[in-house]
Amino acid sequence: MTDSDVPVRCPACRREHAYAPPSYPCACGAPVVPPVARGATVTPVTDRTWADEWVIVRCRMCGRRDQWPQPELECDCGAVLRIPVRAVQAPSPAPSNPATPTTPAPPTPAAPPTAPAHTSPPLTTPTPRPAFQPVPVRTAQDAVTVAALYLRWLGYADIRGAVKRAPSGVRVAARGVIALIEPSVKPTSLRDVECVWLSAMAESVSCVCFSLAGYEEAARTRADALSVPLFVIDLTGTPQPVNSAADDLMSPG
Structure with missing residues (x-):
């Protein structure tokens, strides 16, 4: 068992497993690993719903919160075990300071009208996707x-x-x-x-x-x-x- 492995005991047959959480690519390119809750009780999958199939994970590099597959482990006895994941905390709102007075900016005089420039629009190319x-x-x-x-x-x-x-x-x-x-x-x-x-x-x-x-x-x-x-x-x-x-x-x- 490596440091990243999590010990999992099947509640059906009591077998011990060393579970390594999967890694998925974030939109920023960094690997995202669901934060498995060590010591939490695993549950056999008896019925599948969408809410149970996906978990929210935050990328440690860019802070993006996204949905990723719920970690699961298939035991040798045939049971499919759902591995609990630590909940992602919502980001705290930025503090506001209503006591600070604001001074309106002075009006800016309108610029005189100018003739439109007859230039060609810049050429753009679609942004390539990262490799799947x-x-x-x-x-x-x-x-x-x-x-x-x-x-x-x-x-x-x-x-x-x-x-x-x-x-x-x-x-x-x-x-x-x-x-x-x-x-x-x-x-x-x-x-x-x-x-x-x-x-x-x-x-x-x-x-x-x-x-x-x-x-x-x-x-x-x-x-x-x-x-x-x-x-x-x-x-x-x-x-x-x-x-x-x-x-x-x-x-x-």
Whole structure:
């Protein structure tokens, strides 16, 4: 056991584990590690809700507070254990000094009108994204985590809402998008693509699909017609684009 490992005892079989918290990349580029609460009681996962799947962690480098996957450990007995994380304290408001009088600035005389300059606007280029940091896929939950992290990498903020079972797979909601993740060995079907597209249309948002086993040919054809981005998640935890809509979604800017 290293200094960063946390001792965890499974409440089901009483096995002892040395748990190393995962590291995720902050937007500033620094690694973010959920602050595991040493000595706290772990609980088996019996039912999954969105509130239990994510925790708020503050980056030590830039102070950014963001949502990251709730640390979990799979015991040899088959139990999945939820590892408690220390709560993040809200930042204190800046003190105010109402007793200090303020003097209004003297009015500035208006400048005489000038003719507009006929110059060309400066050329700008989209800011490139940092490289996506994959998370190895060992379980179905890992695939859902990768898809959520990838959505954030694409620029979809405020990933929240219920993780709920679709006709097949798992749906994750973010601001402006609904994502369907199929974490099984079954290819995503035509019905799956059409259902998530219809749901997105009803909520006036975009949609995107992630799959571990790929897509049926009819599903790919329909996704191309509806401009639904399709991605395949490999076992390294890196989503790969399958169609042109996915390529366009990955394009910076």
